[in-house]
Amino acid sequence: xxxxxxxxxxxxxxxxxxxxxxxxxxxxxxxxxxxxxxxxxxxxxxxxxxxxxxxxxxxxxxxxxxxxxxxxxxxxxxxxxxxxxxxxxxxxxxxxxxxxxxxxxxxxxxx
Amino acid sequence: xxxxxxxxxxxxxxxxxxxxxxxxxxxxxxxxxxxxxxxxxxxxxxxxxxxxxxxxxxxxxxxxxxxxxxxxxxxxxxxxxxxxxxxxxxxxxxxxxxxxxxxxxxxxxxxxx
Numbered sequence: 544x545x546x547x548x549x550x551x552x553x554x555x556x557x558x559x560x561x562x563x564x565x566x567x568x569x570x571x572x573x574x575x576x577x578x579x580x581x582x583x584x585x586x587x588x589x590x591x592x593x594x595x596x597x598x599x600x601x602x603x604x605x606x607x608x609x610x611x612x613x614x615x616x617x618x619x620x621x622x623x624x625x626x627x628x629x630x631x632x633x634x635x636x637x638x639x640x641x642x643x644x645x646x647x648x649x650x651x652x653x654x
Numbered sequence: 655x656x657x658x659x660x661x662x663x664x665x666x667x668x669x670x671x672x673x674x675x676x677x678x679x680x681x682x683x684x685x686x687x688x689x690x691x692x693x694x695x696x697x698x699x700x701x702x703x704x705x706x707x708x709x710x711x712x713x714x715x716x717x718x719x720x721x722x723x724x725x726x727x728x729x730x731x732x733x734x735x736x737x738x739x740x741x742x743x744x745x746x747x748x749x750x751x752x753x754x755x756x757x758x759x760x761x762x763x764x765x766x767x
Binding site: 545574576578583584585586587590591631633635640641642644645646647 | 658668685694695696697698699702710743745747754755756757758759760761
């Protein structure tokens with residue numbers, strides 16, 4: 544498969560806990576993006592981290608990037624029931640503008 | 655806030671029939687993408703347009719799939735004939751060239767019986 548890998552495939556936590564999702568990709572990248580998808584809906588962009596960045600924050604989101612390991616992680620702090628969704632990483636290769644999506648992590652936040 | 659529009663939202667068809675999906679990107683977004691998302695997986699690119707030109711259709715099954723964006727605005731993706739394995743969500747996305755964020759429509763869920 545050309546897609547990257549994400550783990551875990553599914554994650555169930557209680558409201559207020561932190562959620563961490565990991566992503567690995569296969570080729571050299573220009574940037575890595577995280578998207579969220581509510582059930583049966585389109586994807587919504589969350590955050591982008593460039594290949595020369597190691598960590599980025601946006602509200603309750605924290606993304607890290609390790610280009611030597613070709614991996615990234617997304618941390619959602621103080622989770623809420625409304626965070627329940629699938630989360631996908633998407634890597635943009637150094638050539639072209641194609642995004643290659645991972646297989647996603649299904650996050651369930653229990654109230 | 656401007657959104658990417660897609661129709662229909664749901665489509666049920668029988669195998670060997672023809673189906674078509676429509677996408678209207680955000681105004682001013684010259685780049686348009688069609689993705690296929692199988693249940694439980696991430697989206698996979700089918701075709702990318704820059705204005706009315708195809709930039710990347712390397713993963714489009716050209717024996718049965720076709721896509722066009724005649725005036726560089728809205729786009730149509732067609733499958734003929736549909737096969738059982740085509741059951742999936744078909745997503746359209748657009749972006750402004752030079753930007754990085756793709757804006758996705760709500761998708762068309764296709765079921766082939």
